Amino acid sequence: MKKLLLLGDEAIAQGAMDAGLSGIYAYPGTPSTEIMEYVQGSKMAEERNIHRMWSANEKTAYEAALGMSYGGKRAMVCMKHVGLNVAADPFMNSAVTGINGGFLVVSADDPSMHSSQNEQDSRYYGKFANIPILEPSNQQEAYDMAYEGFTLSEKYRVPVLLRITTRLAHSRSGVKRREVLPQHSLNLPQDTKQFILLPAMARVKYRILLSNQPNFREESLHSPFNKYFDGVDKRMGIIACGLAYNYLMENFRNGSIDYPVLKICQYPMPIELLKKITDECEEVLVVEEGYPFVEELIKGLLGTGVFVKGRLDGTLPRDGELDPDLVAEIFWKGKPLPHKTPDWISRRPPMLCKGCGHIDTFLALNEALKDYGPGHVFSDIGCYTLGANPPYNAIYSCVDMGASVTMAVGAADAGLFPSACVIGDSTFTHSGMTGLLDAVNKNSPVTVIISDNQTTAMTGGQPTPGLNRLEKICEGLGVEPDHVRVMVPLKKNHDENVKILREELEYRGVSVVISRRECIQTASKKKRAAKKSKKTNT
């Protein structure tokens, strides 16, 4: 079969579909977004009627996928690493209930925080939940692991975590497909109490999970994704995990590496292989993308016994993404470069598009607040977070999705007035609504500004779950209709918008200002699509 040229994300999507996937559930988040987008754009998904709609957030996505698995069908849920925090409750508990139809959890980590608030390592979650983890080193493995992950999941009736990082998620390479498997049909769990985690039953289920741990290790030992390569030079052994394996091999392109190498791409770690490399070699180098997860485990807290080099002793940086040069430095220190990047090159950080509605919202808000001094505006995650940069300097927080509303409420409790927040429409329905309910229930003096560009822009313009219903949602949560205001963020409306904002900021109760104008990128994409369909129709 001809090779397909696929991103790591797309390889996961194709692998899952070929394995008989019935539903993918997700909320967008870099670097995981392209998994869902690939399924949505695929003919095969249409023919097989694979569920492929975005969910409101990662928790709802996770639970819906678990429901599909309850029905006996293969399901996958995808998110960025911090999304797994949002879905952590169902994640941890689904490890205890176990699954019915094969269940794959994809979490995409973002070391170096290219598009994220932190660089947490999802492997800790896998260990926390006591489930198997797969970590591909290349696009073909990403495909194969998605494909085989379902088999592993069904064999032990547990969710399987597939962990990738930005670089693989967004890098393309040739991928060979395998036989396309049929989808499962509806088939309820044989044990009608399997999914009921009442304490007495949960204890039993948890013990089953624990008793499976040696089996998971056995699977890792025999997994084709873990390999031991013998080497003659036993002064050092190298453990390379996931993508980091490639950075190691890049530095030995003639294929001859004299040290023994253990490639780990499936967890829990195969103890026999770890024992072999630590017994055989004087010291061990660990190369892994993300936190020093493997390194810390084999080193132990006291650092006695095996001599381990890696991110903890400064051999590699403690934070940030790895690359072939960082690995090269371990073997060949300070090789001179023929050309140097000049030091006068200016930084070019991301910025709001010219003409973006968020800009007019911030300009109006800054003016409305100018007599109060700095520090009154909490914010959230989306394109509008760029309002933190000059020339706007309009916001004072960005912590996690939804936090702007609740932090504004807490700050108002502390006495801050006015206490306002700016949140995007997609972020509001993701996890801002519950915070607004809290505010309503205690009549908190806060102003929630929903900068509604009618799309999920930051991640590429996915549909937004609350489209054209935000007023109704806010009123439904109990905000007084008189204090649910709508404005259109355009230069010509500036004075009127400042007035609306002032009135609501001064109001000593919950107010919502919906500042609504479509994202210009989404709007022009729509226009182009319309033009094209007109052309093909005539």
Added chain:
Amino acid sequence: MKTDIILAGVGGQGILTIATAIGAAAIKKNLYLKQAEVHGMSQRGGAVQSHLRLSSRPVASDLIPRAHADLILSVEPMESLRYLSYLSEDGWLVANEEPYKNIDDYPGMETIMNEITSLPHYVLLNADQIARKLGSPRSSNIVMLGAAIPFISGLDAALMEDGIRQVFARKGEEVVEVNLQAFRAGLQISEEKIKKI
């Protein structure tokens, strides 16, 4: 054979289209290929780059090590220099002359041009001007792709033209045709430069 290419530009300038076209051609030729792209936050008008690696043997790393790039292809002059430490000793730098100024502290053009023209191997062209003349300002990235082809061993113009047809097929025959013209115009400029040396 192996060619390691750094593609550089500003979010929205179309370097991913260049990468996709080269990728399509390379797969047709059964070359091994890895192509690391930048998605997400930086695409909002920030600096973006893509690492593209073609080889007759399997490629290990998705990222090119420093001092290993055979070619830096940049659709923006200052951005061509941001990744200079990746250029191999006798690698080529092919850059668009037209600056994209969305920052206040954009350096002087003279400083940029001096740095580029002091490199042993470079091609400079104004791809925006050429694309505008062809009546398709959006095709300046494809002009740049044309200019880069002589420096990508393993791929030739005919193969690339197929790649371009494939990438733009969805957009109709007119778009395909103007992009092929853009491609040829860029190619011609590099071929002339090579003839001179």
